[in-house]
Amino acid sequence: MKINHYAIVLTLGMAVYACSPKVAGDNNKQEKANAAATIPVDSNVIIKKLPNGLTYYIRKNVEPKNRAELYLVNKVGSILENDDQLGLAHFTEHMAFNGTRDFPKNDLISYLQKAGVRFGADLNAYTGFNQTVYQLPLPTDSTEVFKKGFDILANWAGHVTFEDKEIDQERGVIIEEDRQRGKNAQERMSKQLLPVLLANSKYAERLPIGKVDVLQSFKYETIKAFYKDWYRPNLQAIIAVGDFDVAEVEKLIIENFSDLKNPEKERTREEFTIPGNKEPLVKIITDPEFPYNVAAITVKHQEVVERTENELITRIKTSMINSMLGNRLTEIVQKGNAPFIFAQSNYSAFQGGLVNLDAFNTVAVSKDAAGLKAAVQAVVAENVRMKKFGFTQTELDRVKTNIMTGVEKQFKEKDKTKSTNFVQLYVQNFLKGQAIPSVDYTYNFYKKNLDKISLEDVNKLAATFFTEENLIAILQAPEKEKANLPTEADYISWIKTAGADVQPYVDQVVNKPLMAKKPNAGTITAENKIAELNVTALTLSNGVKVILKPTDFKNDQIIFAATSKGGTSLASDDIFRSAEMADQLVNSSGIAEFDESQLGKLLTGKVVGVSPSISNYREGLSGSSSPKDFETALQLTHLYFTAPRKDEKVLKTQLEEMKAVLANRESQPTAVYQDTLTAVMNAYKKRAQSIKINELDQITADKALNFYKERFANAGDFTFTFVGNFKVDEIKPLLAQYLGSLPANNNKENFKDLGLEPLKGDITKKVYKGLEDKATVALIYHGDYNYSDEENLQLDALKAILDIKITERLREKESGVYSPRVGISYNDEPKEKYTISINFSCATANVDKLIAAAIDEVNKLKQNGATAEDIQKFNAEERRQLEIQLRDNGFWLGYLQNAYASGEDPKKVLTYLDTLKQVSINSTKASAAKYFNQSNFVRMILLPEKK
Incomplete structure (x- = not known):
């Protein structure tokens, strides 16, 4: 369980965008120079105006x-x-x-x-x-x-x-x-x-x-x-x-x-802004349902819209500063005993770009109100350190390398760029006049100018970010912490006195290879091809299965995943909570002799990432890389199998974060509702319930790491799938060396059925939590299932058609909801089961009426089946989505991984569109009668607390 850091940022209206600050000391001479070096418009886009x-x-x-x-x-x-x-x-x-x-x-x-x-x-x-x-x-x-x-x-x-x-x-x-x-x-x-x-x-x-x-x-x-x-x-x-x-x-x-006309008497389209403030604006607020102790400090800056090369240089420097400052804050957490459980400082668009301002935003989340002062002063101290001493040359060199790597990747993919990416650029050009250079221009500009940006220039700009003018200071906390919060004057004093004795940052440079000695290679013992799919299946000498699909969908992308049966289902009850933390601990501890911070420095300039995971019934990993860095991705994969790390400091930080979340979880209506729903849908089995604060003491790094090692001890039980821009014959030696050398045995493990299935019967469960007139409803049909392509298709059709009907009825006819959702799930692990859910929120007075309306739509499907028009809509959507998916690496990775893991014929995708004719009025009627079975039906309703 982790804090939703993004949600915290959004609570304060501070979504992060890469924008440029106003540079102190600009003058008319500089503005003229800027105007002379306007960024050219991409010649591939036509921009014109009609006479109107x-x-x-x-x-x-x-x-x-x-x-x-x-x-x-x-x-x-x-x-x-x-x-x-x-x-x-x-x-x-x-x-x-x-x-x-x-x-x-x-x-x-x-x-x-x-x-x-x-x-x-x-x-x-x-x-x-x-x-x-x-x-x-x-x-x-x-x-x-x-x-x-x-x-x-x-x-x-x-x-x-x-x-x-x-x-x-x-x-x-x-x-x-x-x-x-x-x-x-x-x-x-x-x-x-x-x-x-x-x-x-x-x-x-x-x-x-x-x-x-x-x-x-x-x-x-x-x-x-x-x-x-x-x-x-x-x-x-x-x-x-x-x-x-x-x-x-x-x-x-x-x-x-051309026929559209402007009004004869046009109203003036005024531009509005937010004025500055000499003295700090301060607000300290609490709410009984707010779960965190959050400090936010914003310094408003004039918005700069990039139209010139000088402004582009400023944006590049801003991006560098954000990256280097973010790395420093991450390093503080990594070292342990950080006074905050989350911290962030960056220069970005004010209020997510909705308002024409920029801002330097700082956020700190503490364990409790008593720790707010230390949290605020620690993150502000980093702002002050940046302002006083700037950054080091080694930090700047690394961030330059990473930025250029990103630009080169964009350049390599220029002919594979999605249309939506261009659209967003043109939206900003129309609304704000933002420059729209070509990818070639951008690549050449960075190549020519990146190295010219000096440390002195970057530090000079960084010193302008955090100022006393235009400052807004906010504290948000749970109502129960109200007595422990500072006064507004004290809060401002914390900010102004922070960092008084800071010293220059010392960069701990890493200068070692990721893998000092390459492992002894295994061999390829079997190879099979599916020509229709351009798929090759390999078996390595240690039993590892490898599925390969080279594509040309992206020029600079290889994505991959591995999976094996087992998961936390194989953990005994006494280590279960530690086992739940195993993948999270390893992911945050680094690898081999490198902690997370060192690993990040080591991988400077590389487009690569690998992440292990353990779920209830499977363990595996996922990763991606550029073709150039593919060997590094395989080295990381090898090390996550053979040399995972445990970092006690990381675990301590993770547990502190969880404790902060859990301390106020019972005050959050949606959390209480979700916990109750999870319990009902898993027959109140402890393994499926959210962890409690008193269970955190059961978690140890040794138990977590030992369980992780058990799950990854036998690579011969894993199937790897690779999709992307590679040549099969060229990567075979690398696969043999790094995957064929993984430790393995002949054991084939399976998961243990934990009995995590919904309570049977017609069940209504109401949760009374919350202060507002707001209800949340989930209507869930569930039961045993005959997992097959034919049944899966019918359930997919039911879901899509019911989605249309529920929206038409609850939103358009009843005007009672905004965005109802129909969800579907069918599985063959650990048992063949299905669920169909209808979810919506509404006024409390309308709950019974809207539930009845939703059930009425379900009954219509059971009595009459879908209409021909709705089946046409389903077929059209499936056809159009498949056209896009067949040109997408992510689709093929998931599809092939699932097909081989379940022993299904991967060629079935080629005939999928032909199977759509199996969906008819009669088939949807029969499926609705079978799957909308009210004998296994759950009504979950969240209502405000009774007064």
């Missing part, structure tokens, strides 16, 4: 093949709302899917689903303070569908109908979106934090979700006025990137968008 002001970007790109990404980008967001329109920028985005001139009501979604476009996963949109973006991925091998895509974008851009009934229907959906994403500690604390983070600015009054009272009561004309004012061509861009004819796409854009 609409901007368009077109680029041909063949990855993925026969696909295109179409986007409508609007310089329109919640910041432009009037006081009576709070939330209507976001509401407008929703209404675009609920009826336009050419697509009444939900016809648009249905039309696209028939073309294999998934609502939510593919077709989607988002609204921020300053932008609203619609995304529409489409196949290009269907001329009709592809052309229709531009009609759809034009309908969104200027022809949303806003029917009264549809507006009223959508009010409930958006209120439920607010409920699903909020009504928790994070939202309650955000309401107190945002006036401080966004102080004295319009942003504080214009959160995209808006206000519930406005959403419930606004007049129809009010939202129509917003659309008329702001959805206009001179604030819009069309982005088209994909496998198509550029001239034809330009023609389609001109045909579909």
Whole structure:
């Protein structure tokens, strides 16, 4: 169990992006020099404007093949709302899917689903303070569908109908979106934090979700006025990137968008910012459901949008600083006895880039409130150390090497770059004017300029990051810690006095080979080929099985995995909790004689990573590398089998982190609910339940490492799968040397059935936890299963079709939920079992009604089967997804690994599309009757605490 560090960062609104700071001392002369060295625009993208002001970007790109990404980008967001329109920028985005001139009501979604476009996963949109973006991925091998895509974008851009009934229907959906994403500690604390983070600015009054009272009561004309004012061509861009004819796409854009008109009396599109502050802004808040003790310190900086080469150099230096400072903080944890359980300092976009500012952000998480001072002062001391003394030459040399390695990888993959990557660049170019250079330009620029960046230049920039002006200091803690928190004055004093006696950082350089002596090679004893799949299966002299599929999907990628039966199921009860920690301990302890920090330094400049894992019923590892670093990946693999490390300091830190999480777990509604659900779905077996604080004392490094060694002692029981850019004959010697030399015996282990299966019967379990009017519901059907390709297909179809029906019923008809989900699971290990789940959140008053509606949809499937239209949608989605998957290394790795692990014929993928005809109205009716069996049915409901 680990802290969700990313969730903590998001709680504070600090997503990490690579942005550039404002360099102190800029002057007019420098600005003129910058302007003279503008970054050139990639010549592969066409950028033009229509006479009405609409901007368009077109680029041909063949990855993925026969696909295109179409986007409508609007310089329109919640910041432009009037006081009576709070939330209507976001509401407008929703209404675009609920009826336009050419697509009444939900016809648009249905039309696209028939073309294999998934609502939510593919077709989607988002609204921020300053932008609203619609995304529409489409196949290009269907001329009709592809052309229709531009009609759809034009309908969104200027022809949303806003029917009264549809507006009223959508009010409930958006209120439920607010409920699903909020009504928790994070939202309650955000309401107190945002006036401080966004102080004295319009942003504080214009959160995209808006206000519930406005959403419930606004007049129809009010939202129509917003659309008329702001959805206009001179604030819009069309982005088209994909496998198509550029001239034809330009023609389609001109045909579909030239008739759009700007209002006769245009409202001025103002730009807004957040003012600076001389004195610190401070906020200390608590909440009974907040689980952590978190300190956050933000220093606001002026945003710099990269348009010039000097600004690009600054961004590179910023990236270097972030990396080196992050490594120092990681090293503190690695050495043990760190005063924080998590810490982070970096220069990034303020509020995740939603606001036009940059910021230097520092976060520290302590074990408890009593440890906050030490945690804050320790991480701030590193900021001060950076400010006073900068970095060392050896640190800079390593980070330069890593950066250049990343740029070279991007350059090698330039013809395999996904269209979505280009789209995101063009979105930022339109919204902010961000430069869009070619990959060739970027590669040559880094090659020419990276070595010219001096340590003095980097340290000079680093010294400007952490300042006393524009500082915001926040503390968040559980309510029970309130008495132990500092005053605002004390908190600021901690920050100002931290690092007073810091000394320069001393870099411990590593100068040893990863593997001093190569192992004696084994031999290849058997080889079989599957020509239809271009797959080769090898058996090595120690019994290791190796599956190889060379591909050309990526130029600089090899990915691999290994698996064997056993897992923690083979751990005795007295060492089980240690066994659960085994892979986590080894992953964080380094390898052989190198701890994690040393290993990172040792692998400088290499594109490689290997990670062991142990689950309930299997152990294995996964990894990736460039072709150039493939031997290093195999060396790491060999060492994870033969020379795992235990680091007592690492375990101590991990246990402290777990203790901090567990100390407040009972205060979190979602955690209590999930723990209860897990218990019910595993018949309350102890092995499946979350660890308790008093069990942490049972965990020792020796027990964990010994169990790990047991699981990896016999490599002959493992099957390795490799997919990527390699030649089979060229890598055979490496496989024989590093995998063929692994210790092995003839034993073939199996897992132990732990009896982790759901309670039988018709069960309703209610959990009362939480302060807000919010319910979470899970409806779960489960039972024994006949695992086979035929049954799996029918369950997949049921899942996809029920997903459509539940969304149509609970969201569109009932207006009672935002994003219901249907999940499915079928397994043949340790037993053949299946589960189908329906999950949603809603108002507490609507729980019974929505459960009844969901069950009603299930019963309709049981009585009538799926409609022909829904089967068509399922088939289209499966066909389109398979087309993409067959050109994806990750798909092949998972597919081949599973096929060989279960003894199935891997060639079945070639005939999968033919099997879709097995899905019919009658088959779905029969499957629904079989699998939606209410005799094994669980209703799990989370409700607020009774008052």
